[in-house]
Amino acid sequence: MKKPLILFVTLTCFVLISYTQTVMPLYADSIPNSKPAPDEEKTDTSHRGVPMISKVSIPTLTIYLPPKEKATGAAVVVIPGGGYRNVAIGHEGYDVAKRFNEMGVAAFVLKYRLPSDVTMVNKEIGPIQDAQRAIQIVREKAKEWEIDKNRVGIIGFSAGGHLASAAGTHFNHAYIDAGKKANLRPDFMILVYPVISFADSICHKGSRENLLGKDPSPEKKMEYSNELQVTKKTPPTYLVHAEDDSTVKVQNMLLFATALQKNKVPFDFYLYEKGGHGFGMNNSTSEVKWMDLVQEWMTKSGWIK
Template identity: 85%
Template sequence: MKKLLSLSVTLICFSLIPYAQTVIPLYPDSIPNSKQVPDEEKADTSVSGRIMIGKISRPTLTVYLPPKEKANGAAVIVIPGGGYRMVAAVHEGSDVAKRFNDMGVTAFVLKYRLPSDVTMVNKEIGPIQDAQRAIQLVRDRAKEWEIDKSRVGIIGFSAGGHLASTAGTHFNHAYIDAGKKVNLRPDFMVLVYPVISFADSICHMGSRDNLIGKNPSPEKKEEYSNELQVTKKTPPTYLVHAEDDSTVKVQNMLLFATALQKNKVPFDFYLYEKGGHGFGLTNKTSEVKWMDLVQEWMTKSGWVK
């Protein structure tokens, strides 16, 4: 009965997402770092009408294939935000995937595990395990989806931006059993109003608390402050933020950009004057469509051919 209820919740969640295509389990067998507990995943609609999924313990990828005549071989893994407490399934998930499909890019929306001592042995590594597994899975099945393995990127929003930037800065450490020859590095990143730093002065405290606890050691704060983890091998990156973001301070983006510049990693950015936090594809305060700028950057950089 519990399994049927779990399946029903998953189907309800994704039936609410327009144009969703194939939903596949992230792990075909057992989920690593996972406790045997009931699936309590649930979807809610926020006051603003946005679908938010909570208590995720069974991660999935939803595959969005572009029209064959548009497909260009590029792929992107979409990581919605939600403070490591919820996942914004539509405005930072399926809507973004559809926009990439319009560009001819194959998109994969990652429904990642949310940190929990109830569902995981070590909650802080659950999300990065899922991000790395998504990269591995997309490259493993590249032929099936007609994807170029050397053009697999990642895009993250808010706390999803923290997870994406973790994938882009911690790829030399395999959090999953992937084998020595598996490439876990995203080829490019797009980070939209991202949580980057876990420093006390500028961090989004909710994201930090949910991922590494309310009283993390200085070493843990540094480990997950991704501006401190940038190297010359960090993927090329496009950054988007609004100066008046009071939820995730713009200094997060600026610190990451500074680290990229210092390490001579190619990057570009667009900084809105207004727009706050969580605007998704459309910042209503501006006529500038940041995804149009991302498309130009991806084309110029050779990710879209």
């Protein structure tokens, strides 16, 4: 019995040493676009056994820095999904950050505000304000965290993929007071089973309703359909989806890929035959580890040096 106990302690110490993590508030002073309201944030466990945070009104950034001997200078903001109703902070957040640290990439898990008329003046812009602020912070503190401010990317899952792709297509519009010289454009994007389009035929209706309300105008649907916002300046992108995803239709990913191709933006993708939705880093139906493919893509593209 002693050997397993020693092994457990050793592994626990290794984890604590390997992942340096600090939680910081996203805004040092007042939170923009917010109303006075009680903090009702809570964490529950989903039917899959993963932690889900709801009613987020105070956003934070959890910092994961790789060991100095492994650091490559690359960084990524990690945006978990949850349908703009929850934040799947574990398997689409902290676990992903640890895997990036293994690559030598600094990772920053964003716990973003969830749309609410109770806590926000304009609920549709709250999440993208937080995404832009996260990018701003990483670049502002690049020297302190030993990051190359020209290799700062973003990864998003499901509705977090919608938020990440919004950050990558709406960056010319500053939703926060960032100053004229601030660069809010992610250098690259990784979108995993992402919500992309708010068109009636293929949208994830829960995400759209939570962000824009039950009956958004045609103009709002177009504004937040990110495949329609792609330009030649959209960041290079890696896409992951499963063909049998019945929650977020694979057409979301395909439409975005088509828009990237049309605008001659470099991209790559991996399409699983099966896996459904919400599998995080590990699709149990396949031996292919998409994060390994992302690492190859980042290295080939020069983001990991």
